[in-house]
Amino acid sequence: MGENSEWVTPGEVLGKASKFKAGRGAYVSPDKLTVYASLTGSRRILSPPPNSPDQRPTVEVTGHKAHGAIPEPGSxxxxxxxxxxxxxxxxxxxxxxxxxxxxxxxxxxxxxxxxxxxxxxxxxxxxxxxxxxxxxxxxxxxxxxxxxxxxxxxxxxxxxxxxxxxxxxxxxxxxxxxxxxxxxxxxxxxxxxxxx
CATH class of the missing domain: 2.40.50.140 (Nucleic acid-binding proteins)
Incomplete structure:
Protein backbone atom coordinates (compact mmCIF):
# COMPACT_ATOMS: atom_id res chain seq x y z
CA MET A 1 0.00 0.00 0.00
CA GLY A 2 1.19 3.52 -0.75
CA GLU A 3 2.31 5.89 1.97
CA ASN A 4 -0.74 8.15 1.82
CA SER A 5 -3.20 5.29 1.59
CA GLU A 6 -6.11 4.84 3.92
CA TRP A 7 -8.55 1.92 3.99
CA VAL A 8 -12.05 2.74 2.70
CA THR A 9 -15.26 0.83 1.97
CA PRO A 10 -18.03 1.39 -0.63
CA GLY A 11 -20.07 4.54 0.02
CA GLU A 12 -17.37 6.20 2.10
CA VAL A 13 -16.65 9.87 1.31
CA LEU A 14 -13.26 10.35 -0.40
CA GLY A 15 -13.42 14.12 -0.75
CA LYS A 16 -15.18 17.09 -2.33
CA ALA A 17 -15.66 16.94 -6.11
CA SER A 18 -14.46 20.56 -6.31
CA LYS A 19 -11.06 19.39 -5.03
CA PHE A 20 -10.74 15.89 -6.53
CA LYS A 21 -11.54 14.01 -9.70
CA ALA A 22 -12.98 10.49 -9.29
CA GLY A 23 -10.57 7.82 -10.49
CA ARG A 24 -10.81 4.03 -10.47
CA GLY A 25 -12.98 2.66 -7.67
CA ALA A 26 -14.58 6.06 -7.06
CA TYR A 27 -17.65 7.91 -8.31
CA VAL A 28 -19.16 11.38 -8.02
CA SER A 29 -22.54 11.84 -6.31
CA PRO A 30 -25.53 12.80 -8.51
CA ASP A 31 -25.39 16.37 -7.14
CA LYS A 32 -21.74 16.52 -8.33
CA LEU A 33 -20.51 17.66 -4.91
CA THR A 34 -18.89 14.61 -3.33
CA VAL A 35 -16.60 11.78 -4.42
CA TYR A 36 -17.39 8.36 -2.91
CA ALA A 37 -15.62 5.00 -2.88
CA SER A 38 -17.29 2.29 -4.97
CA LEU A 39 -15.16 -0.55 -3.66
CA THR A 40 -13.18 -1.67 -0.65
CA GLY A 41 -9.51 -0.88 -0.84
CA SER A 42 -6.91 1.77 -0.20
CA ARG A 43 -7.53 5.42 -1.03
CA ARG A 44 -4.81 7.06 -3.11
CA ILE A 45 -4.35 10.59 -4.38
CA LEU A 46 -2.72 10.96 -7.81
CA SER A 47 -1.26 14.28 -8.89
CA PRO A 48 -2.59 15.70 -12.16
CA PRO A 49 -0.28 15.67 -15.19
CA PRO A 50 1.52 19.06 -15.40
CA ASN A 51 -0.07 19.87 -18.79
CA SER A 52 -3.61 18.88 -17.76
CA PRO A 53 -6.18 21.70 -18.02
CA ASP A 54 -7.89 20.27 -14.93
CA GLN A 55 -5.42 20.61 -12.07
CA ARG A 56 -7.47 18.70 -9.49
CA PRO A 57 -5.71 15.59 -8.20
CA THR A 58 -7.45 12.27 -8.86
CA VAL A 59 -8.64 10.20 -5.91
CA GLU A 60 -8.89 6.48 -6.54
CA VAL A 61 -9.48 3.30 -4.58
CA THR A 62 -7.36 0.32 -5.42
CA GLY A 63 -8.85 -2.92 -4.26
CA HIS A 64 -6.92 -6.05 -3.52
CA LYS A 65 -7.07 -8.95 -5.94
CA ALA A 66 -8.17 -11.18 -3.06
CA HIS A 67 -11.40 -9.25 -2.81
CA GLY A 68 -12.54 -10.79 -6.08
CA ALA A 69 -15.23 -9.35 -8.27
CA ILE A 70 -17.01 -6.06 -7.56
CA PRO A 71 -20.54 -5.46 -8.91
CA GLU A 72 -20.71 -2.53 -11.32
CA PRO A 73 -23.59 -0.91 -13.19
CA GLY A 74 -24.45 -3.15 -16.12
CA SER A 75 -23.26 -6.38 -14.56
Whole structure:
Protein backbone atom coordinates (compact mmCIF):
# COMPACT_ATOMS: atom_id res chain seq x y z
CA MET A 1 0.00 0.00 0.00
CA GLY A 2 1.19 3.52 -0.75
CA GLU A 3 2.31 5.89 1.97
CA ASN A 4 -0.74 8.15 1.82
CA SER A 5 -3.20 5.29 1.59
CA GLU A 6 -6.11 4.84 3.92
CA TRP A 7 -8.55 1.92 3.99
CA VAL A 8 -12.05 2.74 2.70
CA THR A 9 -15.26 0.83 1.97
CA PRO A 10 -18.03 1.39 -0.63
CA GLY A 11 -20.07 4.54 0.02
CA GLU A 12 -17.37 6.20 2.10
CA VAL A 13 -16.65 9.87 1.31
CA LEU A 14 -13.26 10.35 -0.40
CA GLY A 15 -13.42 14.12 -0.75
CA LYS A 16 -15.18 17.09 -2.33
CA ALA A 17 -15.66 16.94 -6.11
CA SER A 18 -14.46 20.56 -6.31
CA LYS A 19 -11.06 19.39 -5.03
CA PHE A 20 -10.74 15.89 -6.53
CA LYS A 21 -11.54 14.01 -9.70
CA ALA A 22 -12.98 10.49 -9.29
CA GLY A 23 -10.57 7.82 -10.49
CA ARG A 24 -10.81 4.03 -10.47
CA GLY A 25 -12.98 2.66 -7.67
CA ALA A 26 -14.58 6.06 -7.06
CA TYR A 27 -17.65 7.91 -8.31
CA VAL A 28 -19.16 11.38 -8.02
CA SER A 29 -22.54 11.84 -6.31
CA PRO A 30 -25.53 12.80 -8.51
CA ASP A 31 -25.39 16.37 -7.14
CA LYS A 32 -21.74 16.52 -8.33
CA LEU A 33 -20.51 17.66 -4.91
CA THR A 34 -18.89 14.61 -3.33
CA VAL A 35 -16.60 11.78 -4.42
CA TYR A 36 -17.39 8.36 -2.91
CA ALA A 37 -15.62 5.00 -2.88
CA SER A 38 -17.29 2.29 -4.97
CA LEU A 39 -15.16 -0.55 -3.66
CA THR A 40 -13.18 -1.67 -0.65
CA GLY A 41 -9.51 -0.88 -0.84
CA SER A 42 -6.91 1.77 -0.20
CA ARG A 43 -7.53 5.42 -1.03
CA ARG A 44 -4.81 7.06 -3.11
CA ILE A 45 -4.35 10.59 -4.38
CA LEU A 46 -2.72 10.96 -7.81
CA SER A 47 -1.26 14.28 -8.89
CA PRO A 48 -2.59 15.70 -12.16
CA PRO A 49 -0.28 15.67 -15.19
CA PRO A 50 1.52 19.06 -15.40
CA ASN A 51 -0.07 19.87 -18.79
CA SER A 52 -3.61 18.88 -17.76
CA PRO A 53 -6.18 21.70 -18.02
CA ASP A 54 -7.89 20.27 -14.93
CA GLN A 55 -5.42 20.61 -12.07
CA ARG A 56 -7.47 18.70 -9.49
CA PRO A 57 -5.71 15.59 -8.20
CA THR A 58 -7.45 12.27 -8.86
CA VAL A 59 -8.64 10.20 -5.91
CA GLU A 60 -8.89 6.48 -6.54
CA VAL A 61 -9.48 3.30 -4.58
CA THR A 62 -7.36 0.32 -5.42
CA GLY A 63 -8.85 -2.92 -4.26
CA HIS A 64 -6.92 -6.05 -3.52
CA LYS A 65 -7.07 -8.95 -5.94
CA ALA A 66 -8.17 -11.18 -3.06
CA HIS A 67 -11.40 -9.25 -2.81
CA GLY A 68 -12.54 -10.79 -6.08
CA ALA A 69 -15.23 -9.35 -8.27
CA ILE A 70 -17.01 -6.06 -7.56
CA PRO A 71 -20.54 -5.46 -8.91
CA GLU A 72 -20.71 -2.53 -11.32
CA PRO A 73 -23.59 -0.91 -13.19
CA GLY A 74 -24.45 -3.15 -16.12
CA SER A 75 -23.26 -6.38 -14.56
CA UNK A 76 -25.56 -9.34 -13.94
CA UNK A 77 -25.59 -10.73 -10.42
CA UNK A 78 -27.11 -13.63 -8.53
CA UNK A 79 -28.57 -12.55 -5.19
CA UNK A 80 -30.51 -14.05 -2.29
CA UNK A 81 -33.59 -12.11 -1.19
CA UNK A 82 -33.36 -11.35 2.53
CA UNK A 83 -36.39 -9.13 3.15
CA UNK A 84 -39.47 -8.13 1.16
CA UNK A 85 -41.36 -4.93 1.90
CA UNK A 86 -44.23 -3.22 0.11
CA UNK A 87 -42.07 -1.03 -2.13
CA UNK A 88 -38.78 -2.92 -2.31
CA UNK A 89 -36.90 -6.12 -1.61
CA UNK A 90 -33.43 -6.39 -0.06
CA UNK A 91 -30.95 -9.00 -1.22
CA UNK A 92 -27.40 -10.17 -0.60
CA UNK A 93 -25.35 -10.42 -3.79
CA UNK A 94 -23.78 -13.89 -4.01
CA UNK A 95 -22.25 -14.00 -7.48
CA UNK A 96 -21.17 -11.57 -10.15
CA UNK A 97 -21.70 -13.33 -13.46
CA UNK A 98 -20.29 -16.79 -12.75
CA UNK A 99 -17.83 -15.70 -10.04
CA UNK A 100 -18.78 -15.74 -6.38
CA UNK A 101 -18.13 -12.50 -4.53
CA UNK A 102 -15.95 -12.64 -1.43
CA UNK A 103 -17.27 -9.52 0.21
CA UNK A 104 -20.80 -8.85 1.38
CA UNK A 105 -22.64 -6.66 -1.11
CA UNK A 106 -26.25 -5.71 -0.59
CA UNK A 107 -28.80 -5.01 -3.27
CA UNK A 108 -32.23 -3.41 -3.38
CA UNK A 109 -34.89 -4.20 -5.96
CA UNK A 110 -37.32 -1.28 -6.02
CA UNK A 111 -40.95 -1.65 -7.03
CA UNK A 112 -40.39 0.19 -10.34
CA UNK A 113 -37.47 -2.13 -11.25
CA UNK A 114 -39.26 -5.48 -10.88
CA UNK A 115 -40.52 -5.71 -14.45
CA UNK A 116 -40.65 -3.70 -17.63
CA UNK A 117 -44.42 -3.66 -18.21
CA UNK A 118 -47.49 -3.02 -16.04
CA UNK A 119 -45.24 -1.46 -13.41
CA UNK A 120 -48.30 -0.06 -11.61
CA UNK A 121 -49.57 -3.62 -11.03
CA UNK A 122 -46.39 -4.97 -9.47
CA UNK A 123 -46.85 -6.51 -6.02
CA UNK A 124 -43.53 -7.05 -4.24
CA UNK A 125 -44.94 -9.77 -2.01
CA UNK A 126 -46.09 -11.83 -5.00
CA UNK A 127 -42.81 -11.19 -6.88
CA UNK A 128 -40.26 -12.29 -4.29
CA UNK A 129 -40.01 -14.06 -0.94
CA UNK A 130 -37.09 -14.13 1.51
CA UNK A 131 -34.70 -16.93 0.53
CA UNK A 132 -35.44 -16.67 -3.21
CA UNK A 133 -32.41 -16.70 -5.48
CA UNK A 134 -32.73 -14.05 -8.20
CA UNK A 135 -30.79 -13.11 -11.30
CA UNK A 136 -30.67 -9.32 -11.54
CA UNK A 137 -28.99 -6.51 -13.43
CA UNK A 138 -27.04 -3.84 -11.50
CA UNK A 139 -28.51 -0.41 -12.23
CA UNK A 140 -26.29 1.69 -9.99
CA UNK A 141 -24.68 1.99 -6.62
CA UNK A 142 -27.67 3.17 -4.63
CA UNK A 143 -27.69 4.55 -1.13
CA UNK A 144 -26.77 3.00 2.21
CA UNK A 145 -24.06 0.94 0.51
CA UNK A 146 -26.59 -1.11 -1.43
CA UNK A 147 -26.73 -1.58 -5.18
CA UNK A 148 -29.96 -0.88 -7.04
CA UNK A 149 -30.90 -4.05 -8.90
CA UNK A 150 -33.41 -4.61 -11.68
CA UNK A 151 -35.29 -7.74 -12.73
CA UNK A 152 -37.12 -5.92 -15.55
CA UNK A 153 -36.03 -8.23 -18.36
CA UNK A 154 -37.43 -11.63 -19.29
CA UNK A 155 -34.24 -13.49 -18.34
CA UNK A 156 -34.06 -11.76 -14.95
CA UNK A 157 -36.02 -12.61 -11.82
CA UNK A 158 -36.38 -15.59 -9.50
CA UNK A 159 -34.26 -18.56 -10.64
CA UNK A 160 -34.67 -20.70 -7.52
CA UNK A 161 -37.27 -20.63 -4.76
CA UNK A 162 -38.38 -22.94 -2.01
CA UNK A 163 -41.98 -23.81 -1.37
CA UNK A 164 -43.47 -22.19 1.73
CA UNK A 165 -45.42 -25.39 2.37
CA UNK A 166 -42.81 -28.11 1.98
CA UNK A 167 -39.40 -26.45 1.67
CA UNK A 168 -38.91 -28.20 -1.69
CA UNK A 169 -37.26 -26.35 -4.58
CA UNK A 170 -40.08 -25.20 -6.82
CA UNK A 171 -40.37 -25.51 -10.58
CA UNK A 172 -41.23 -22.46 -12.73
CA UNK A 173 -44.48 -23.01 -14.65
CA UNK A 174 -45.02 -19.50 -16.06
CA UNK A 175 -43.63 -15.95 -15.94
CA UNK A 176 -45.42 -15.35 -12.67
CA UNK A 177 -45.79 -18.75 -11.01
CA UNK A 178 -43.70 -21.52 -9.52
CA UNK A 179 -45.04 -24.86 -8.35
CA UNK A 180 -44.01 -27.17 -5.53
CA UNK A 181 -43.25 -30.59 -7.07
CA UNK A 182 -44.32 -32.37 -3.88
CA UNK A 183 -47.57 -30.63 -2.93
CA UNK A 184 -48.51 -29.16 -6.31
CA UNK A 185 -49.06 -25.82 -4.55
CA UNK A 186 -48.53 -22.78 -6.79
CA UNK A 187 -46.84 -19.61 -5.52
CA UNK A 188 -46.55 -16.23 -7.24
CA UNK A 189 -43.10 -15.01 -8.29
CA UNK A 190 -41.42 -12.76 -10.87
CA UNK A 191 -39.84 -15.74 -12.65
CA UNK A 192 -36.70 -15.53 -14.77
CA UNK A 193 -37.02 -17.01 -18.24
CA UNK A 194 -34.78 -20.07 -18.46
CA UNK A 195 -32.69 -20.70 -21.56
CA UNK A 196 -32.73 -18.63 -24.77
Missing amino acids: VVIARVTKVMERMASADILCLGTKSVREKFSGIIRLQDVRATEIDKVDMLSSFRPGDIVRAHVLSLGDARAYYLSTAKNELGVISAQSAASGETMVPISWTEMQCPRTGQIEQRKVAKVGG
